[in-house]
Amino acid sequence: MSNVLxxxxxxxxxxxxxxxxxxxxxSNHPRKSFARGETIIREGTKVHNIHxxxxxxxxxxxxxADGTRQTLAFLVPGDxxxxxxxxxxxxxxxxxxxxxxxxxxxPTKEMEDLLSEFSSITKAxxxxxxxxxxxxxxxxxDHGSRDARQHLAHMxxxxxxxxxxxxxxxxxxxxxxxxxxxxxxxxxxxxxxxNRVLQQLRGEGLIELRGKVLKILDAESxxxxxxxxxxxxxxxxxxxxxxxxxxRADDLxxxxxxxxxxxxxxxxxxxxx
Amino acid sequence: MSNVLxxxxxxxxxxxxxxxxxxxxxSNHPRKSFARGETIIREGTKVHNIHxxxxxxxxxxxxxADGTRQTLAFLVPGDxxxxxxxxxxxxxxxxxxxxxxxxxxxPTKEMEDLLSEFSSITKAxxxxxxxxxxxxxxxxxDHGSRDARQHLAHMxxxxxxxxxxxxxxxxxxxxxxxxxxxxxxxxxxxxxxxNRVLQQLRGEGLIELRGKVLKILDAESxxxxxxxxxxxxxxxxxxxxxxxxxxRADDLxxxxxxxxxxxxxxxxxxxxx
DNA sequence: CGTCGGATTGAAGATACTCAACATGAGTGG
DNA sequence: CCACTCATGTTGAGTATCTTCAATCCGACG
Numbered sequence: 312m313s314n315v316l317x318x319x320x321x322x323x324x325x326x327x328x329x330x331x332x333x334x335x336x337x338s339n340h341p342r343k344s345f346a347r348g349e350t351i352i353r354e355g356t357k358v359h360n361i362h363x364x365x366x367x368x369x370x371x372x373x374x375x376a377d378g379t380r381q382t383l384a385f386l387v388p389g390d391x392x393x394x395x396x397x398x399x400x401x402x403x404x405x406x407x408x409x410x411x412x413x414x415x416x417x418p419t420k421e422m423e424d425l426l427s428e429f430s431s432i433t434k435a436x437x438x439x440x441x442x443x444x445x446x447x448x449x450x451x452x453d454h455g456s457r458d459a460r461q462h463l464a465h466m467x468x469x470x471x472x473x474x475x476x477x478x479x480x481x482x483x484x485x486x487x488x489x490x491x492x493x494x495x496x497x498x499x500x501x502x503x504x505x506n507r508v509l510q511q512l513r514g515e516g517l518i519e520l521r522g523k524v525l526k527i528l529d530a531e532s533x534x535x536x537x538x539x540x541x542x543x544x545x546x547x548x549x550x551x552x553x554x555x556x557x558x559r560a561d562d563l564x565x566x567x568x569x570x571x572x573x574x575x576x577x578x579x580x581x582x583x584x
Numbered sequence: 585m586s587n588v589l590x591x592x593x594x595x596x597x598x599x600x601x602x603x604x605x606x607x608x609x610x611s612n613h614p615r616k617s618f619a620r621g622e623t624i625i626r627e628g629t630k631v632h633n634i635h636x637x638x639x640x641x642x643x644x645x646x647x648x649a650d651g652t653r654q655t656l657a658f659l660v661p662g663d664x665x666x667x668x669x670x671x672x673x674x675x676x677x678x679x680x681x682x683x684x685x686x687x688x689x690x691p692t693k694e695m696e697d698l699l700s701e702f703s704s705i706t707k708a709x710x711x712x713x714x715x716x717x718x719x720x721x722x723x724x725x726d727h728g729s730r731d732a733r734q735h736l737a738h739m740x741x742x743x744x745x746x747x748x749x750x751x752x753x754x755x756x757x758x759x760x761x762x763x764x765x766x767x768x769x770x771x772x773x774x775x776x777x778x779n780r781v782l783q784q785l786r787g788e789g790l791i792e793l794r795g796k797v798l799k800i801l802d803a804e805s806x807x808x809x810x811x812x813x814x815x816x817x818x819x820x821x822x823x824x825x826x827x828x829x830x831x832r833a834d835d836l837x838x839x840x841x842x843x844x845x846x847x848x849x850x851x852x853x854x855x856x857x
Numbered sequence: 858c859g860t861c862g863g864a865t866t867g868a869a870g871a872t873a874c875t876c877a878a879c880a881t882g883a884g885t886g887g
Numbered sequence: 888c889c890a891c892t893c894a895t896g897t898t899g900a901g902t903a904t905c906t907t908c909a910a911t912c913c914g915a916c917g
Contacts, residue, residue, distance in 0.1 A: 731873095773873070776873090780873095
């Protein structure tokens with residue numbers, strides 16, 4: 312099985328065989344599994360191994376004094392939980408397992424060696440953290456400038472692309488193990504409202520959400536609803552550009568609604584579940 | 585004048601005289617001034633100089649197809665606008681000048697040399713981008729889990745700390761050139777509602793906002809309102825810890841309401857205005 | 858077949874928006 | 888020096904979105 316981290320980073324650059332080998336090796340490190348709901352990393356702790364999500368779904372999450380929880384980001388296979396470990400003294404938020412999740416534990420030493428040896432990998436990792444920030448920024452737009460329907464639509468579009476990258480979005484269907492309550496924690500809405508908005512999206516024939524699988528029935532329309540622009544994901548390697556999907560000509564436009572991105576990614580390893 | 589960037593990075597680590605000299609030099613690069621409202625960097629462009637805010641106030645901002653603008657982050661003196669330049673092909677958002685703002689333009693080459701020469705500076709810069717992400721995450725909490733009053737209070741607390749770091753928060757008064765409309769763009773609220781919430785905060789004796797200066801009258805109470813925890817700013821160098829301010833014992837608690845942070849920072853160069 | 862987590866529905870109410878009017882105040886030109 | 892103007896701040900009334908708090912339903916699983 313090809314490493315999901317490698318697949319992700321290859322959105323940024325191609326690696327030489329030796330680089331690729333070392334990268335792939337990262338997921339061969341001892342793994343640790345976490346049951347659904349378990350805390351993978353707790354706020355305030357200093358971690359000594361870097362956690363790479365290998366399969367399952369995790370989330371960054373903050374708990375306020377009154378018990379309210381806010382989900383900050385989702386971590387799909389190929390995502391790193393805690394690169395900040397290199398410089399920060401403690402995590403400022405929790406990482407929790409949304410479903411049963413297994414992580415590869417990469418010793419910081421190992422990672423440091425890798426970075427000092429391969430500048431290409433350093434750059435790719437840097438790209439990864441930068442796009443993570445871009446995703447956070449887009450989440451702020453979701454919260455501040457989009458209504459409930461657009462917000463959910465946008466989140467779905469983003470997850471679709473991210474699962475495509477790791478080859479886990481066949482027929483525009485992606486793993487979606489979130490309960491409506493968890494969706495509420497991520498979007499800042501109430502569970503009943505999530506429910507009603509989901510029904511609306513279903514009624515419009517845009518999505519199908521059943522049994523922990525989200526199927527995007529009409530990606531083009533959904534992207535239109537969300538005003539989804541892929542530029543912020545910085546998908547360099549995408550050959551195809553389709554002005555239809557994006558509202559702006561000067562924007563980077565990777566994925567087409569017909570699944571060209573999927574075509575680009577010929578590795579169709581099924582990682583989830 | 586000591587470099588504001590150096591002041592900021594010294595929250596993370598102390599530098600040797602030679603490192604400090606090189607860091608200070610960064611703001612001696614050619615500067616460029618931007619009038620209020622002007623676009624410093626436009627979405628979609630690839631920049632070749634790194635912009636360091638030297639004085640004024642800038643903002644990261646996204647404009648949607650329907651013209652709605654969402655402010656993503658504020659950039660105070662000492663903040664870098666575009667470190668992503670090293671790896672990303674284009675900016676995915678705009679940087680705009682909220683007030684008249686001047687930036688030092690640091691050639692990427694120069695920055696690369698600096699980074700390869702001093703690993704301490706590399707680490708500090710890394711710390712800076714990591715805390716920028718943490719600030720973004722906290723903004724998501726503001727939007728998703730705090731009501732309007734808490735949201736504004738939290739933003740004010742954060743700006744207070746960030747201005748303290750660069751020595752520009754005497755008597756808990758900080759530069760605040762934002763119009764209520766601009767505040768609305770940052771918080772996702774409407775201008776009238778901003779107005780009413782501000783009046784509420786004024787009525788509670790928490791703040792005074794007049795003539796582009798925000799004075800925090802009762803920092804302790806304001807932080808309580810916002811449930812403000814400084815941990816996410818990762819202020820390593822803060823000697824003082826005050827359990828009063830924080831709701832949690834295990835959290836990192838730097839700033840005290842009595843201005844201990846201010847005491848720590850003995851450089852009181854006035855940068856703004 | 859019962860149980861339990863999760864989804865769904867309803868009704869009442871709060872928060873925040875929209876739109877419009879009006880006030881204020883700093884600059885500006887006559 | 889005053890009047891005018893424009894941007895900004897303030898206020899009010901009506902309304903929409905979304906929340907809250909239940910009750911109820913469904914379906915997987917023991």
